[in-house]
Amino acid sequence: MDAIWFVLPWRGGSASGSPLPFFYLHLEKRGGGDILPRQLVIGKETGDFMNREKVEKLVREILSEIGEDTQRDGLKDTPGRVAKALEFLTRGCSKTPNEVVNGAIFESVKDNMVVVRDIEVYSLCEHHMMPFFGRCHVGYISRGKVLGVSKIPRIVDCFAARLQIQERLTNEIARAVKDAIDAEGVGVVMECRHLCMMMRGVEKQNSVMMTSAVLGSFHDDPSTRAEFMTLVKGV
Numbered sequence: 001m002d003a004i005w006f007v008l009p010w011r012g013g014s015a016s017g018s019p020l021p022f023f024y025l026h027l028e029k030r031g032g033g034d035i036l037p038r039q040l041v042i043g044k045e046t047g048d049f050m051n052r053e054k055v056e057k058l059v060r061e062i063l064s065e066i067g068e069d070t071q072r073d074g075l076k077d078t079p080g081r082v083a084k085a086l087e088f089l090t091r092g093c094s095k096t097p098n099e100v101v102n103g104a105i106f107e108s109v110k111d112n113m114v115v116v117r118d119i120e121v122y123s124l125c126e127h128h129m130m131p132f133f134g135r136c137h138v139g140y141i142s143r144g145k146v147l148g149v150s151k152i153p154r155i156v157d158c159f160a161a162r163l164q165i166q167e168r169l170t171n172e173i174a175r176a177v178k179d180a181i182d183a184e185g186v187g188v189v190m191e192c193r194h195l196c197m198m199m200r201g202v203e204k205q206n207s208v209m210m211t212s213a214v215l216g217s218f219h220d221d222p223s224t225r226a227e228f229m230t231l232v233k234g235v
């Protein structure tokens with residue numbers, strides 16, 4: 001499938017003073033020669049999709065509303081830092097799994113199980129915009145194609161660096177791995193701690209939320225699933 005990038009000039013100003021580069025409109029050619037828009041992404045680099053100046057202004061208002069003096073030394077540059085941090089923490093919004101995999105797919109033997117364990121996960125819960133973090137384990141059985149090993153953590157980051165819930169994040173990673181290499185089966189297990197539960201609400205500091213997603217043979221075949229779970233536990 002051919003991909004075509006249309007580059008349109010940016011009309012607005014940039015908060016940081018430097019001109020924002022472009023709108024990118026990613027289109028794909030389908031079978032009959034039709035061209036259908038797949039997604040509209042503003043810019044390709046971290047932060048190009050956010051109006052930093054506007055976010056800084058809003059953060060300043062929040063600081064003021066919680067009773068802070070926005071002009072005191074420690075807080076003067078905080079709105080700018082928060083805006084920059086938000087750009088980074090939501091950078092996954094401007095990426096697709098195809099882009100992060102970037103063609104790093106290789107021929108290999110069929111039917112072997114590949115497991116990458118203990119991938120660090122850092123994300124933001126979409127209900128409170130507070131961090132949740134932990135580990136993720138990804139396994140798949142190939143039909144003859146494997147992913148470059150660094151690409152699995154990149155797929156994890158692509159979906160984690162957005163506002164998320166852990167259940168959806170787990171599923172999106174599994175689906176993206178399956179689609180990238182047409183895997184026979186995929187399993188993802190994720191264990192995370194949620195600051196929205198630890199610092200507020202029920203204030204439980206030691207609970208870990210576990211989620212899993214199993215597709216294809218990992219779903220249909222109990223012995224495949226059991227082998228994956230054994231590898232994940234490191235037994």
Ligand SMILES: [Zn+2]
Binds near residue numbers: 126130194
């Ligand atoms: Zn939350």
